[in-house]
Amino acid sequence: MDSVLQQKREILLRYLQGLGSVAVAFSGGVDSSFLLRSACDALGVSHVLAVTARSATYPERELREAVALAKAFGVQHEVIRSEELDVAGFENNPTDRCYLCKNELFHKIRAVADRHGVAEIAEGSNLDDIGDFRPGMKAVAEQGIHSPLRAAKLAKAEIRALSRELGLPTWDKPSFACLSSRIPYGEKITREKLRAIDEAEQLLLDMGFRQVRVRHHGDIARIELPPAEMPRMLESWNAARVNAAFRRLGFTYVALDLGGYRTGSMNAVLGK
Numbered sequence: 303m304d305s306v307l308q309q310k311r312e313i314l315l316r317y318l319q320g321l322g323s324v325a326v327a328f329s330g331g332v333d334s335s336f337l338l339r340s341a342c343d344a345l346g347v348s349h350v351l352a353v354t355a356r357s358a359t360y361p362e363r364e365l366r367e368a369v370a371l372a373k374a375f376g377v378q379h380e381v382i383r384s385e386e387l388d389v390a391g392f393e394n395n396p397t398d399r400c401y402l403c404k405n406e407l408f409h410k411i412r413a414v415a416d417r418h419g420v421a422e423i424a425e426g427s428n429l430d431d432i433g434d435f436r437p438g439m440k441a442v443a444e445q446g447i448h449s450p451l452r453a454a455k456l457a458k459a460e461i462r463a464l465s466r467e468l469g470l471p472t473w474d475k476p477s478f479a480c481l482s483s484r485i486p487y488g489e490k491i492t493r494e495k496l497r498a499i500d501e502a503e504q505l506l507l508d509m510g511f512r513q514v515r516v517r518h519h520g521d522i523a524r525i526e527l528p529p530a531e532m533p534r535m536l537e538s539w540n541a542a543r544v545n546a547a548f549r550r551l552g553f554t555y556v557a558l559d560l561g562g563y564r565t566g567s568m569n570a571v572l573g574k
Contacts, residue, residue, distance in 0.1 A: 307464055311340075314454035318344035321422040321448065325415040327407065328352040328379070329360070330368030332458070333426035335472040336465045337451060339375060341424065347377045351420050353411045355384035358496050359403075359480040363504065371472070378418075384410050386482065386491075393491045397437070399482060404438035408445045424448040429457040476513040477565060485518045498551045505547050509540065513563050521554035526563040 318324065318341050326338045341350045352372045356365060365381070372379035386392045386403045396402075411423055425442060428451045442449060451461065458477075465473035481496045495518050502516040502523060511534075515526040525544075527535060534540060535558055548556045 304463070307460055307467075310454045310456050310460065311464055314340055314450055314456065315344040317448075317450045317453050318424075321345070321424070323349040323351075323420045324422045324424050324448070325351040325353050325411055325418070325420045327411055327423065327425040327447075328354050328368060328372065329426075329478075330354070330364055330371055330472070331426070331478050332465065332472050332475050333428055333451060333461055335371055335470055335475075336461050336468075337424060337426045338372070338377065339465075339468060339470060340450070342375055342377055347375065349420075350377050351415065351418055352377050352379040353414050354379065354381045355407050355410070356381050357383070357385045357387075358493050359386055359482045361481065361500050361504070363507075364478060380414055382410055382414060386480075387493065392482075395482070395485055395487055395489055395491050397487050398440075399487070399491075400436065400438035401440050403480070403482075404441035405444070408441055408447055412445070422448055424450050427452055428461055429455050479565070484516060489518075489520075494552075498553070502548055502551055502553075505544070509543075511535070515563055517559075521552075523548050523551075523553040523556050524559050525557065526559045526561075529562045532558065532562070 323345065324341050326334065326341055328334045328338050338350070338352055354365065354368045354372075369379065369381070384407045386406065389402050389406050392399060392402045408423065415423055425447050427436070427439065427442070427449050431439070432452070441447075456464075462473050481499050482491050484499045485491055485495060499516050499518055503514050506514040506516070506525070511527060511531055513528050513531070517524040517526065525535070535544070545556045
């Protein structure tokens with residue numbers, strides 16, 4: 303293992319040991335999976351609780367993977383309901399939507415942690431998240447939630463490298479964000495839109511595309527793929543299959559974004 307990565311890993315483990323016991327906000331993604339495994343290594347599974355929030359913005363495929371991984375770690379795992387659409391103002395999709403979501407989520411995780419006698423709560427944001435628009439970080443600060451990966455100055459690429467060293471199946475898992483992030487700010491978030499986005503992305507994943515986003519612009523579906531995957535999408539049979547399937551989901555037009563996949567593309571309109 304690279305010496306710098308080893309040093310950061312040791313800093314992370316010492317940080318986690320200092321918590322005594324911890325409830326990890328666990329989505330099953332790259333960051334939270336690495337954090338959960340590290341917490342188990344630092345504290346032992348008896349002092350760690352994984353908490354996963356189930357909602358309309360979180361696909362069932364992600365939940366299944368989270369449940370399977372927590373079981374593999376041997377850690378106690380609770381799946382709770384934290385329905386963002388029930389939070390006042392969330393469905394209106396304001397620019398601080400993520401704050402509303404995280405504020406509700408951490409309050410619920412706190413209740414679970416208290417019930418289990420767990421002292422602290424940790425979430426999986428990393429060093430790269432500091433430079434992005436992340437209103438959810440306000441809820442992290444307000445509620446005293448720990449961010450151990452940021453404390454250890456671990457960036458996404460380093461987390462992937464360390465996850466690979468540890469043999470975690472998530473080391474090369476595509477990045478994921480909640481389905482609400484596919485809808486432009488100010489456009490109402492509904493269960494119907496979320497369901498259409500989920501089914502559209504699942505189709506693309508089933509076709510073998512790995513990193514996908516389907517952005518919902520009313521009757522237009524805007525597909526984001528890494529540039530290397532675009533040529534396969536443009537093959538006539540794939541294009542026809544996707545177009546037909548998306549139209550059945552309620553989209554009139556289906557577009558491939560030539561800018562390719564990028565995180566936070568909906569933030570491009572902010573400040574304009």
